[in-house]
Amino acid sequence: METWWQALTFTLGYNTGVVTLGAMLLAAGAGMVGTFVLLRKRALVSDAISHATLPGLALAFILVGMTTGDGRYLPALLLGAAASxxxxxxxxxxxxxxxxxxxxxxxxxxxxxxxxxxxxLITVIQSMTVLGQSGLTGYLVGATAGMLASEAKLIAACALGLLAAVLVLRRDLLLLCFDADFARTQGLDTRRLDLVLLMLLMAVVVIGLKVTGLILIVALTIIPPVAARFWTDQPMRMVALAAVLGALAGYLGVTLSSVREGLPTGALIVLSAFVLFLVSFLFSPRRGVLASLLAYRRLRQRIHLRQGLLALCRDEPIFDDLTLALLRRHGYIRRDGVATQAGLVAARDAEHEERLWSVYRASYPDDALHREHAGLVPIHEVLSPDAIMALETQLMGRREVVR
Amino acid sequence: MSEFMMFSLVPMTVAVIISMTCALLGNFLVLRRQSLIGDAISHVALPGIVVSFLLTGVLSSSAMMLGAGVSALVTVGMIELIRRLGRVEASAAMGVVFTSLFALGVLLLEWHGASGVHLDVEHALYGNLESLIWFDGTSLASLVDPAALADLPPQLGRAAWVGLVVVIMLVVLRRHLVLGSFDPEFAASVSARPALVDLVLVTLVAIAAIAAFEAVGSIIVIAMFICPAAAARLMTNRLDHQVAWSQLFAMVSAVIGYLVAGHGPGWLGFEASFSAAGMIATVAGLILMLACLLGPRRGRIGATVAG
Structure with a gap:
């Protein structure tokens, strides 16, 4: 606990601090690029990219190893990874x-x-006499424990460059994601832009190899954007939010992994991201599961209450338990099921409103189609007083005709 | 000859059986554009196995398979849940679930790694094809010798069982499966139960992936679910021909891949051998590449009318 607090407040040591910052920048960049890729509906392309880095990594390791005797030279490995x-x-x-x-x-x-x-190629390396063979498997699941400050700085610098590139290109990328055809009419080269987006994604993956490993880097480009989507409908806010959530996951993951020797950083970053996703999934006020459940409950109650009132007005018997409970709770019926004074008034209002709605539906069928739950919401919340007056007159006229 | 019987016959047979089983299922995954479900399932086998080990404390095959099977079903359930309730795109939901579960597996593994468990991430990925040695397989005569046959590595029997189950299920379900793959709405309208068939297909994929996982590692599984079937898709417009092509491709890649891995380094003058699982998957990829370049039906719209 104490170590974790120290890591959280960046007082655990210079090296841990630099690694934490590097991972946060990387995850922020991954979240931003990932958002565009997600909106372009190509989320799993990063899976292909990340797995495709392995042969390049291994080849670079072999080449460097044959010339110097030790294959662990990060820039060369990253270059090889990027190439493949x-x-x-x-x-x-x-x-x-x-x-x-x-x-x-x-x-x-x-x-x-x-x-x-x-x-x-890895089995080839294992049969070679080169130093640092075990270092290569660290790229599968990530290893920040043995990361040098210089390596962390390289990663941080690349991540900063990435953030800058996304900032510059954000408008074009947005246009590409939402309406590629329109983007083309505006003179944007969408093929090239798609390529640029994938290059940015590739840069994220390659930089992230050392931090989370090639299997888990995919998660950083998918989970934060998906989580961010729950909180906003505005794309730029989604990009920013994905960056923040990613950085938060990186921060939590790296600091948690410094608590005990041998905890896998990449896995902890991904699991932190998943927890953030889960919170968004359950509790987001817009699209979260809880919010949807509550909205569903409200709708159900409204329908039951309305049907109950209409039944009261028409003097029909009510058998549904939920309807009876709702009517009782609002004081519209007594415990023995007989309507109260307030209940009769409310029932008459409901009946009248129902008639107004039906006139509305008959007069403006197209408008009525476009209104969600027309007839369920109080009519004065939807239509202007003038419009209601017009409906009232129509209703009056109709009654006279009937008479 | 005796060397071949002892060291190569069993691993090669296991590789062929598993490759062909996976390729058979792969035909339907590719047609339904669900290729990556195999990828997801083979990733989540890791947490399933680790959890089953932590619960039972032993590394028995049946417990491992059960754990992996449960985690596969949990994965499919979670993907559906997130997709439906959260209105998240299917591929993104898949990406969220399988990476998180894989991360959980890695974390649990490393957490308890100190206790000397013989289980590691690399093993799960590459498999251990080369270790399936048939000690009593000394000559051709051993093939009919009951005592020697009893000594066959158990993975061979398991692979054969799984292959048989998959084939039987596919034969039984073939009409429903084909219908659901091409036109789910029509399938639903004639009560061919596409949703149920979907679930059966996913379960079969999970069973095949897990059986393969133990013997040959997960990487070969992913390759075999996709590459032979995709290559076969480029050869013909008829489903039965496509299945036949995919079986041929799977068998050829397993045999060639295994032989190259075992003997290739020798031809180049190295002592060691390559990873057989890796080489088999690589050959499958090369076959797909050739099909992409030369396959008679590679174009998007059938340029020539199917014969």
Whole structure:
């Protein structure tokens, strides 16, 4: 607990502090880029990219290892990873553009084939006499414990560059995500822009390899944007929120992992992100499960109450327990089921409103279709006094005709 | 010859059986554009296995398979829940669930890693094909010798069982499955129960993935669910031909991949051998690449009328 507090307040030591900041910047960048990718409905492309880094990593390790004797040289490894990820990305694009296979099959084929080839190369490395072999498996699930301050700074610098690039490109990317055809008419080269977006995603994945490992970096580009979507309908706010949630997950994950020796940082970052997602999923006031349940309950009660009042007015017997309970709670009926004075008044009002609505529906069928739950909400909340007056006159006229 | 019988026959047979089983199911996953469900399920086998180990304290195959099966069903349930209740896109929901569960598996594994468990992430990924040695398989005669046959590695029997179950289920369900793959609404209208068939398909995928997971690692599973079926899709417009092609591709990649992994380094003058699982998946990918470049039905719209 004490160690965690120290880590949380950046007093655990210089190295941990730098690593924490680096991970936060990375996760923020991943959240921002991930939001655009999610809105473009290509969330799982990052899965293909991340798995496709493995052969490049391994090849770079072999080349560096053969020349210097120790393969652990981060810039070279990242470069190799980026190269093979780019190749994988091109393959996904080519398969889904030029063959009848869907993007899901393209993603799956590329990720499994590239990863498998990487595994083959790793078995080659294991038979070589090179230092730092075990360091390579750290890229599978991430290892920040042994991260050098210089490596963390490199990651942080790259993440900052990424954030800047997203800020500059945000308007174009937004247009691409919401209406690619319109973007094209505005003179944007959407093919190139798509490519730029995927390049940014690739940059996130490559930078993040060392922090969360190649299997879990996918999570950082998906979970924070999905969580952010629950809180807002405005895309720019969603981007910002995804960045904040990502950074928060990075902060919690890295600090938690410093509590005990050997705790996997990547896994803890992802699980922190998942907890943030879960909170959003359950408690968001807009789209959360709890909010939906409450809204459903309110709707149900409103319908039951209205039906109960109409039944009172028409002197029909009521059998439904919920309806009876609601009427009783509002003081519209007595315990023995007989309507009270207030109940009769309310029932007459409900009946009258129902008539107004039915006149409205008959006169303006198109408008009525577009109003959600027309007839359930009090009419004066929806229509202007003038419009209601007009309906009243119509209703009067109709009664006279009947008479 | 005896060396081949002892070291290569069993792993190669297991690889062939599992590859063909996965490819068979893969045909329907590719048609339904659900290829990545295999990917998700093979990832979440890890937490399932770790949890079952933590609960039972032993590394028995049946407990592991049960744990992985339960976690696969939990995953599918969670994906559906998030997709429906949260109105999240299906692929994003999948991404949220399988990465989180995988992270949970890694965390639990590392947390208890100090207690000397023989279980690690790499093993789960690469599998252990090379360790399936048939000690009594000394010559061709062992194939008919009951004593020697009794010594066959148990993974072979399990793989064969799973393959048989999958084939039987697919034969029984084939009409419903085909109908649901091409036109779910029509399938529902003629009470072919597409939702139920979906669930059966996912369960079969989970069973195949788990059986394969133990013997050959998860990477080969993902490759075999997608690559042979996708390549076959580019060869023909007829489903029965596609299934046949996918079986051929799966068998060829398993055999060639295994042989190259075992003997390839020797041809290049190395001592060691490559990862067989990795090599098999790589060969499957190469076959798909060739199909993408040369397959007669690779175009999006059938340019020529199917014969």
């Amino acid at each position: 990820a780019a190749l994988g990305l091109w393959a996904v694009q080519a398969i889904s553009d030029h063959t009848r296979l869907g993007e899901d099959a393209a993603i799956g084929a590329v990720l499994s084939t590239f990863f498998a080839f990487g595994v083959v």
